Amino acid sequence: MPPRANWKGFLRLSLVTCPVALYPATSDSEKISFNQIHRSTGNRIKYLKVDAETGEEVAPDDIMKGYKVDSDSYIEVTKDELDAIALESTRTIDIDQFVPKSEIDELYLVRPYFIVPDGKVGHDAYAVIRETIRSLDKVALARVVLTNREHVIALEARDNGLLGMLLRYPYEVRDAAEYFDDIQDVKITKDMLDLAKHIVEQKSGHFQPEGFEDHYEAALTELINQKRNGTPLAAKARPKGDNVVDLMEALRRSIAGDGKAGKLADAKAPAVSVAKLSGAVAASGKPVKAKKPRKAAAGQKEMLLPISGSRAKEARVEAGKPPPRPVSKARKAG
Structure with missing residues (x-):
């Protein structure tokens, strides 16, 4: 079942108008979530x-x-007073301007939405607006009201539809200078830069999101499955950062090891000659082939193991644990 539209109204470019609906382009529903439980009663x-x-x-x-x-x-504000100042953008996405996408700073990006025709009418007008945006190779800036607040939204053609990206206002973006001005101006030698570039080339590849792995989500799934089966939980050692004293030596060991930047090889690993390295990089002229990404893990619902009540009880008994306390339905407050 497709998600419900977050907003319905009209998309307008001057006198060209069509009914549209906004749908969230991303979702967190597949992530594992927890309920808060009263320890004594087992109630939510x-x-x-x-x-x-x-x-x-x-x-x-x-x-x-x-x-x-x-x-x-407090100054009290009623619903009628809020309705009285309702903006036109409450029901209409009115395109105000077209700008190059490259001029939009990433700090202003908030959340993506799919914008699709709403109903069977208006597809012609929708296509005209979409193809106009596509042909100009620009994004259209418009305004829309979501959750009672007006937002600037950037529209761009995507496949057969439109992608809308909510943008922040300038007062919502902090000044980077407040954070970056105190960073020391350090001189990097050519040898260090050559070694660092070689590490980057070893790890270069293409953007393939299907290869991303949510390691924390996988660890949560493993934890839940172990508790379902009554398997004893073994504590895992926390990773410790290495105290890098000699940056040049750390770069050499990174290359002499398994090619993973930041993971130092054994202290006895042979150092790499900077001269040889520079020559090898110059001779090859291309980065080392990246490793093929592992297949993305299945969704949480597929990873969580089903286990019946009797099996769960038996598993806990075998592990030397008492059976779980029955959880009663939450009583109404008052």
Whole structure:
């Protein structure tokens, strides 16, 4: 079942308009998530909205919005007042400008959305807008209201549709100079740079996201499966960073080892001659072939092992653990 649209309205380029829907282009639903459980009863924890002073639960109809002006004073804003200032972009994505994609700083990128025609009408107008954007090799800047706030969105042609990327406002982007100005200006020798470049060439390849592995997600899956089967859990040693004293020696050992930058080889590994290395790199003129990425791991639902209640109980008994305490349904508060 496809996800629900986050927004429905109209896409407009001057007088050309078509109905569209926005769908999130990414999802975290496949990641393992946890519930909070009361240790004593085994019941799930439930969050309630309570009055900060009296501690009593407050009904949704009795809750309104307020802007804090000092320690104990608020300006109340009603839903009708918010509706009264509703912007046109609440229902319309109005294209304002076309700009080169290369001019958009990555710091301004927030979240991608797929923009598709909504219904059976308007496909012609949608195609005109899409192909206009594609032919100019630019992105279209527009405005859209999501979660009651107006956002700038950059539209670009992608396959047979449109990709919309939410952008940050300038006040949301921090000044890099505040963080980078104190970095020391260090002189790098040519020998160090040659060695470092060779390490990069050894690890060069192409962008293949299907080869990405979420190691933490895999570790969570292994942990859950071990607990399901009552398997004893063995503590794993935490990785320790090496204290690099001689940067040049660290670069040499990186190459003399298994080619993985940052992982130092044994201290007895032979050093690599910088002269020979420079000549070899110049002679080859191309990087070492990258290793073929491993096949992406299956989704969490496929990795988690099903285990029946009786098998789980038997496994825990064999491991010397008591059977799990039955979890009762959460009682309603109050």
